[in-house]
Each structure stands twice: as C-alpha cells, then as structure tokens.
Amino acid sequence: MMSWYVAGTVSVTEGNNLVSGTGTDFVNNVRAGDSFQGPDGRQYQITNVISALQISILPAYQSESLSDQSYAIIPSFAWAKEAVDKLSHVVDQFGTLAANTNNEWVSASTPAAALEALGAFVNLVTAADDESARTVLGLGAAATLGVATATQSASGSATNVLNTPAGLKAALDQFGLFGTPYEINPSGGATQSDIDSLPYGIVKFSSGIPANSGSLAYSYVGLKIRTSSEGSYRLFCYTTAGSSRYTAMYDTAAGSWVLYWHNSNTTVDSSGFIKKASPIVNLYADRVVANNYTESKDVQLVINGTGDYTLTNTTGFADDGWYIETFEDANGNKKVFVEYSQTHKADGSFDINIKTYTPDYSTGPATAGDPIDITEGRFIAIRLNEIPIAES
Secondary structure (H helix, E strand, C coil), X not given: CCCCECCCEEEECCCCCEEEEECCCHHHHCCCCCEEECCCCCEEEEEXXXXXXXXXXECCCCCCCEEEECCEEECCCHHHHHHHHHHHHHHHHHCHHHHXXXXXXXXXXXXHHHHHHHCHHHHHHCCCCHHHHHHHHCCCHHHHCCEEEEEECCCCCEEEEECCHHHHHXXXXXXXXXXXXXXXXXXXXXXXXXXXXCCCEEEEXXXXXXXXXXXXXXXXXXXXXXXXXXXXXXEEEEEEXXXXXXEEEEECCCCEEEEECCCCCEEECCCCCEEECCCEEEECCCCEEECCCHHHHCCEEEEEECCEEEEEEECCECCCCCCEECCECCCCCECCEEEXXXXXXXXXXXXXXXXXXXXXXXXXXCEEEEECCCCXXXXXXXXXXXXXXXXX
C-alpha cells in the first residue's frame, strides 16, 4: 500500500479551489485524481497539480479559512490503470516481443527486478543505437541494404548502390518513371540498331520513323522490356499522327512490327462488322454523329428531301480502303440502295451527297427504287480522308 503524502503545511480559504503549500513538493508526489484531506478532515478531489506549492481541488474548500495546517494526500490508483492501458497498447504494437515476457515485473520489489523481468522489451527500448536495436529484433544485414541502380547499360543491367532519396529518384529517372523519358532523335529516321541500343524502360522517339514500323509514324513513346535471354526484348509503342492513334509491338523473336487494332483505329459498321477507322461520320435520317477525329468534328448535315442528304465541310471520301458502308440483312442483302458523289469546293473542303432508295431486286442485282429515308436507328458509315501532318 502506498504511503500518504504529508510533507509541509497548507493554507486553505473557504469557498476557494486553490490550496497553497509551504515546504511541499506537489509536482513529484501528487497526481490529478488523488484525494486531498484538508485540515477539516474532509476529502476533496485534486483536479490539477499547478506547481510544487499549489494544487486545485473540487469541490471548493468548505470550512473556515486556515493557514499552515497539516493535511494529507491520499493516492488514487486510477493513474496505475492508465499506465497499464498504455503498456498494453505498447505490447500490441511490439507483438510477441513484449507479450512473451512474464508478469513478474508487476510484483517486482525493485525497479531493477522489474526491468530484468521485462527482458528483451527493455533491451529494445534502451538500445544505444540503431544497430543494437536491430540485433534485439533479430534483423540481419538485409535491413540496411540500399537500392541497386544508377548506371544502366543497353542490356538493362544495373550497377552501384544508392541509399538516399535523391539517389533512388535518379535511379528511377533512368527508366523514365519520373522526369523525362530516355529520348532519341535520329537524323534520317531510326534504325534497328537505334532501337537495340535503347535502355529498358520508357523511351521516346522525337522524330524519325522506326524501321519496319508500318503505320507507326511521327513521334511516339514506348516501353521496352526484356523478355528472356540477353538482347531479347519487346518494344510496345503508342503514337498519335494527327487524329490517328496507333499501338504496335516489336518482338525481337519475330523480328517484325505488329500493329494493334483497338477502339481508336477501328469502327463497327451498321451491320456489326469491324473496319479500319480514321475520321468517321455516321449518317442517320436526321443527324450526323462523328467520332473523335478532328477531320469529322465540323461536318454539317443538309437534308434536301426524302432520302437526299448533303454533308458539308468534309475532307472527302477516304482515298485508301473503305469509304462508305450501308446496313444489310443476315444474308448480306442491302436494306437500302445508295447513290453517292462528292464535289471539291474552292476552300479545299468537299460536299458529299448521299441519296437512299428502296432496293429493287426485280431485274437481278439491286437497283434504285423509290426514295426513302434511312431507317430509324440505322446509319450509313462514311469514312473521310485524314489531313496530312508533317513530321515534327
């Protein structure tokens, strides 16, 4: 059982919460929550330890004012519960390291005995330096290893060891993950040797057309990754040429470029077939719907009459591949017969005229019957020319 604190004397004032001491050391011997037994024999709760010579109590002192009187501080065990709660939190954080210690420290007769009972936990808390703490935790040399990188060869190998944030960032910059990607700007176009010499990571060709890259023109960015043996790699590339978007892969094993078809360079026609895309305008009976290409954005529709449509401000029918698709039935029979023409305007644009008719199969292949509007919900797909863009 803990002793009561009775050193010195106190002065109290009736109706006042302040207790003043003479020859007292409240700071080191009293805690908020302890009980103050005043000169009147009553007990009051200590709410604050102000200094070595002053404390505050609740309720306010209820008897007559007195000076230089004896008193007693009766310890409360509430602080002990708080200490146990805090220690339990520490045990939860450090897991079995502290949990595996026994409870002998609770009943230890001396501080030294309590520290001995806590064992490894105390050794960790009191470790003189980081290395000593790692030893207590059983951590080996791997806990202090740095990040390997810095100088990257063409084959993708890395050398040097970096232990600083700045060094780590510099290492990641080597792979284009932060800052500027590795850039090559060959005169006269990139050769296969240029590509082979690129480091692994994010790369950028600022000009030139990579050898055998097909439609992969103009500037592009790519990701070069090693596949298996030394010198074996794949280069995944993405580029925009005006409004066109190309994605391709070069595989050293195959030795050729492969162009990927995706929703930016293909379209689905009104019959559900996938076709090569560029600027596309879908003509409905009452409107036009353009895709994301610049060349198709400003196309306007003029309805001249039943089944008679004019598209203005276009770049004209595509010169390569398909340029107009109509909808068909399951047997491939056209559901609408179409006549079309285009007129080159003085400003360089084209007017495209589309006329739609009921297909007449009475004499064999379909011919124009009566004029009809495009069926509701159906459309005619019109593919336009791309505007040539000079290499940058």
